[in-house]
Amino acid sequence: MNLYKSVLKRVLDFFLNLIGLLIASPVLFMVTLLLAIANNGKPFFFQYRPGKNGRIFSIVKFKTMNDRRDSSGNLAAPVDMETGKVNGPGINSDITRTDEAIHPITGKAIEGFQIPFWPKALQMAKDAALHAPENRSVGWDIAITPTGPELIEGNHNWCKLLWQLPVKQGLKEMLGKYK
Secondary structure (H helix, E strand, O other): OOHHHHHHHHHHHHHHHHHHHHHHHHHHHHHHHHHHHHOOOOOEEEEEEEOHHHOEEEEEEEOOOOOOOOOOOOEEOOEOOOOOEEOOOEEEOOOOOOOEOEOOOOOOEOOOOEOOOHHHHHHHHHHHHHOOOOOOOOEEEEEEEOOEEEEEEEEOOOOHHHHHHHHOOOOHHHHHOOO
């Protein structure tokens, strides 16, 4: 191995990066300060991501998004209707964003997650649907609490797109069996 590759390149890379960091530090400081103000004192975003060969690593980034979530910022994932096990990555309603293998808040794998109290939650949705037979399609919001599922509400204008995106196909035929 020659001297340049083994020693000089590493030393040169270190000092050039150090100089670049010193030049950029006033800008980085201002960005950190402004993000701290905008994000209630939390200018950084910490996340776990899958790397080479599925190895999980952690990253720290500037927090350029806020903590508010709306219908276009939530994740949806496909669920095996028999078992209640998540069987694919989380997807965003914004299809330009990449699928999420790791939950952005908990840092845990999305695929393989078992929804607690699945049989009870599924039965709760079926029972609720029987109380509103005039509504052919209702999106039921069910919270999973430490003691079991809780029905929050039924939505007549629920997001059918977000229901179909995780499985990457149309599901109109599936609705037909519930006539």
